[in-house]
Amino acid sequence: MPGFQTALANAAAGCDAAAARLAQVAQRLGDAAFQTPVDPELLAAERQIADAAAASAQQLRTDPGLLHAGRIVLHEGRTVPLIVPFGERGHLATSVDARVEGVANLVRTAILHAVGTREPGGLRVVGIDTATLGASFAPLRPLADAGVIEAVATDTRAAADAVALAEAQVAEHIAGRRTDRMLLVVASLSEAPRTLVERIDALARSGLAHGVTVLGCGLPELPQAAVMHAVDGPASQGRVAITNPPAAPFGRGERLAAPVDWPETPDPSFVAGEALRLAERAKAAATLTFADLIPAQPESGDPAKGLEVLIGRDAAGEVQLRFDDATPHWLVGGRTGGGKTVFLLDVLYGLASRYAPSDLALFLLDFKEGVSFTEFIPTDRDRSFIPHARAVGVESDREYGLAVLRTLSEEMTRRSTVMKNYGVASFAKLREHEAYPRIVCVADEFQVLLAGNDKVASEAVALLEELARKGRSYGVHLVLASQTISGIEALWAKQDSIFGQFSMRIALPGARTVLAANNDAAARISLGQVVVNTEGGTAGADRVARFPDTDSHVMHRLREQLGEAHKGVGAPRVFYGYRPVHLAEALPGERKPGRALLGREVSLRLDAAGADLDRRPGRHLAVLGSDPVGGEALEAAAESLAGNGTRVLAVDFTGNADLRAATDRVAPEAFAASLGEIPDGTVIAAWGLDAAALDMKAQQALRALLRTGPARGVHLLGWWRTFRRFTDDIGGSAGREDVACALVLNLPGGEIMGHFGPQFQHWSPRAGRALLIDRHADTGGGKLVVPFSRMEDQAAPGPQRSGGTPIERTRP
Numbered sequence: 001m002p003g004f005q006t007a008l009a010n011a012a013a014g015c016d017a018a019a020a021r022l023a024q025v026a027q028r029l030g031d032a033a034f035q036t037p038v039d040p041e042l043l044a045a046e047r048q049i050a051d052a053a054a055a056s057a058q059q060l061r062t063d064p065g066l067l068h069a070g071r072i073v074l075h076e077g078r079t080v081p082l083i084v085p086f087g088e089r090g091h092l093a094t095s096v097d098a099r100v101e102g103v104a105n106l107v108r109t110a111i112l113h114a115v116g117t118r119e120p121g122g123l124r125v126v127g128i129d130t131a132t133l134g135a136s137f138a139p140l141r142p143l144a145d146a147g148v149i150e151a152v153a154t155d156t157r158a159a160a161d162a163v164a165l166a167e168a169q170v171a172e173h174i175a176g177r178r179t180d181r182m183l184l185v186v187a188s189l190s191e192a193p194r195t196l197v198e199r200i201d202a203l204a205r206s207g208l209a210h211g212v213t214v215l216g217c218g219l220p221e222l223p224q225a226a227v228m229h230a231v232d233g234p235a236s237q238g239r240v241a242i243t244n245p246p247a248a249p250f251g252r253g254e255r256l257a258a259p260v261d262w263p264e265t266p267d268p269s270f271v272a273g274e275a276l277r278l279a280e281r282a283k284a285a286a287t288l289t290f291a292d293l294i295p296a297q298p299e300s301g302d303p304a305k306g307l308e309v310l311i312g313r314d315a316a317g318e319v320q321l322r323f324d325d326a327t328p329h330w331l332v333g334g335r336t337g338g339g340k341t342v343f344l345l346d347v348l349y350g351l352a353s354r355y356a357p358s359d360l361a362l363f364l365l366d367f368k369e370g371v372s373f374t375e376f377i378p379t380d381r382d383r384s385f386i387p388h389a390r391a392v393g394v395e396s397d398r399e400y401g402l403a404v405l406r407t408l409s410e411e412m413t414r415r416s417t418v419m420k421n422y423g424v425a426s427f428a429k430l431r432e433h434e435a436y437p438r439i440v441c442v443a444d445e446f447q448v449l450l451a452g453n454d455k456v457a458s459e460a461v462a463l464l465e466e467l468a469r470k471g472r473s474y475g476v477h478l479v480l481a482s483q484t485i486s487g488i489e490a491l492w493a494k495q496d497s498i499f500g501q502f503s504m505r506i507a508l509p510g511a512r513t514v515l516a517a518n519n520d521a522a523a524r525i526s527l528g529q530v531v532v533n534t535e536g537g538t539a540g541a542d543r544v545a546r547f548p549d550t551d552s553h554v555m556h557r558l559r560e561q562l563g564e565a566h567k568g569v570g571a572p573r574v575f576y577g578y579r580p581v582h583l584a585e586a587l588p589g590e591r592k593p594g595r596a597l598l599g600r601e602v603s604l605r606l607d608a609a610g611a612d613l614d615r616r617p618g619r620h621l622a623v624l625g626s627d628p629v630g631g632e633a634l635e636a637a638a639e640s641l642a643g644n645g646t647r648v649l650a651v652d653f654t655g656n657a658d659l660r661a662a663t664d665r666v667a668p669e670a671f672a673a674s675l676g677e678i679p680d681g682t683v684i685a686a687w688g689l690d691a692a693a694l695d696m697k698a699q700q701a702l703r704a705l706l707r708t709g710p711a712r713g714v715h716l717l718g719w720w721r722t723f724r725r726f727t728d729d730i731g732g733s734a735g736r737e738d739v740a741c742a743l744v745l746n747l748p749g750g751e752i753m754g755h756f757g758p759q760f761q762h763w764s765p766r767a768g769r770a771l772l773i774d775r776h777a778d779t780g781g782g783k784l785v786v787p788f789s790r791m792e793d794q795a796a797p798g799p800q801r802s803g804g805t806p807i808e809r810t811r812p
């Protein structure tokens with residue numbers, strides 16, 4: 001732009017000379033001086049300037065180092081743009097704030113110019129507007145929605161945060177961690193404390209070289225700034241006098257000798273259109289696609305020092321998050337529909353594509369209808385899965401979550417022993433000897449695990465604390481996510497020592513309490529954006545990134561690729577909290593002679609649960625409670641035994657049992673009499689024993705059978721729908737040891753603890769779950785199981801007809 005600059009310099013010199021002459025004349029003649037005819041040379045210079053300015057105008061608009069800050073008023077009604085150094089070349093200040101319309105126009109012009117003349121993402125804008133509560137920025141709303149204007153502070157506290165953001169920008173710039181620029185726009189500051197103004201001055205001093213430009217409206221003392229002074233007085237016509245910009249003075253005097261006007265009020269539709277255009281441009285540039293998250297070279301990451309994953313972009317570029325010593329565990333929050341599922345899928349698919357299944361193991365828990373991890377497991381329609389996933393809980397029980405946490409804790413113990421053997425103290429060093437994978441355990445709606453004061457909650461807290469504290473040394477990482485404030489508070493309330501370990505805070509729109517109390521960054525973002533804060537949520541340490549929506553084709557393709565590359569890796573074990581389980585799905589190895597299978601353990605391995613009917617005293621099973629599932633579990637037990645060659649004698653007092661699996665049947669009315677004649681090696685399966693008419697003699701025969709049966713291979717599997725009748729039948733506490741196994745259904749802990757022990761007082765029955773107690777196998781609180789139920793197409797057979805003879809053979 002040499003033509004324009006030379007013309008401007010000549011004109012400025014001309015102006016200086018004319019101004020000096022004018023001043024002298026004015027001194028002599030007073031107001032009459034202004035009637036003095038204008039020097040024809042000056043008019044000629046002005047014409048030259050105006051022509052050069054018109055020719056260069058387009059070029060000027062694209063230079064981020066120059067700002068069109070108003071109009072220089074010339075003679076003959078001519079004006080030329082007032083161009084001042086800006087951006088990296090200078091700050092700009094005004095003597096009055098944006099309550100003056102011309103200054104508000106300057107604010108908008110400056111922002112649109114600064115954003116528009118840089119590459120998308122090259123400039124962040126932070127605003128302060130306490131006197132008009134943000135009105136100066138209102139027409140630029142799309143830029144705020146797109147995250148280009150990161151914050152507009154409307155009170156003094158927020159103003160201090162905004163200044164802190166700019167200070168952090170300088171610090172990051174000095175440290176070489178950022179190369180983008182920030183424009184701090186102080187549109188108005190009303191009664192700001194002196195210290196805040198001093199901080200802005202300090203920013204102005206160091207900012208030019210270190211990434212911050214200040215537009216300080218109402219701050220005429222701003223260092224390194226050209227200052228536009230509103231000229232007072234009735235004759236001033238709202239004119240402005242501008243001081244020389246320190247970086248590029250207009251001329252020899254202190255000020256530009258010609259009068260200046262504030263920028264004109266632009267057409268509102270132009271401002272709105274520009275803001276929208278720039279916002280769209282910023283969004284398009286800041287948004288990666290889901291496919292962009294998948295590296296070109298899959299599984300090439302080295303997990304020794306940490307795991308790294310690309311999640312999106314912010315103004316400074318790509319945003320990579322890490323699981324490492326600095327950010328070993330993550331806390332994620334956001335309101336319903338805030339994008340938590342999508343964000344977690346971005347992270348987990350990103351990780352799975354970067355690291356091999358031997359380097360990364362995923363444990364995925366979902367405690368409510370929230371995130372569903374079906375994208376990791378085979379489904380009826382799509383058999384592909386993510387081979388990194390080791391265990392997945394969908395709408396998991398708390399006990400399942402606990403089992404996963406226990407497994408991780410045991411894994412840490414195992415690793416610690418190995419590390420001691422090698423004499424190393426970090427996961428990175430361990431990897432030099434053995435290729436242990438890093439483990440990432442995601443618990444969505446984790447607060448469910450901590451709810452209440454029961455044993456599960458207290459054990460979960462203890463385990464979480466241990467994992468949070470020690471996980472980093474052993475390569476075990478937690479991601480706790482919650483949609484509710486109470487979720488995060490639950491963790492806080494339970495153990496603040498856990499909370500403190502989560503230096504990585506991730507806040508999706510509407511998240512509260514994930515960030516520090518005075519950090520409201522999550523309130524200002526919209527869907528598709530995330531606040532990432534690696535300093536425990538501290539205000540001023542946020543990065544606002546845009547993350548992509550998921551893409552089911554890309555996910556499917558990756559699953560197929562991974563499946564192809566890791567053919568030998570089996571599908572993860574999946575616990576579906578809401579699904580019934582069936583004996584028919586038991587694996588061949590799970591069916592063993594003499595083992596009555598009753599359901600599936602709610603545990604990491606989801607093993608088949610049952611009672612072993614061996615020769616030890618007491619090897620009988622009582623199914624207790626009126627829930628009809630008790631009858632179905634007993635059917636499964638009978639079937640599993642009969643399938644392995646055990647002779648099963650069935651008797652049904654309920655009229656609803658499916659006795660097809662039984663080898664023999666006995667009519668209900670013949671049951672009492674048959675008790676004395678049970679052949680050796682027989683299992684009696686009895687449905688609804690509470691309805692059996694047992695006189696004293698029969699009851700005694702029953703007790704004798706219980707006491708002596710196992711030694712000769714005779715076992716009773718009995719379903720009592722009432723607890724009282726069960727204890728009566730076995731002879732109360734005297735017979736306690738005679739029935740060692742029980743499957744407890746809908747009977748509260750308070751009712752059974754007298755018989756089974758105080759450790760069962762916390763048992764609270766729930767649909768589809770039972771408590772398996774084996775007095776010989778464990779002294780703890782029993783095992784939570786999902787009892788086997790009938791398949792849906794397995795219709796209830798209706799009342800069974802009893803035969804005429806006591807023992808009727810139904811199957812050879």
Ligand SMILES: Nc1ncnc2c1ncn2[C@@H]1O[C@H](COP(=O)(O)OP(=O)(O)OP(=O)(O)O)[C@@H](O)[C@H]1O
Nearest residue numbers: 335336337338339340341342370371528547548549
């Ligand atoms: N980064 C994004 N870009 C575009 N759309 C998104 C993005 N993230 C989420 N969405 C959309 O927002 C909607 C809600 O997202 P998501 O299911 O992840 O929310 P959530 O917080 O898990 O909510 P909920 O638990 O209630 O399902 C979805 O339709 C999703 O496609």
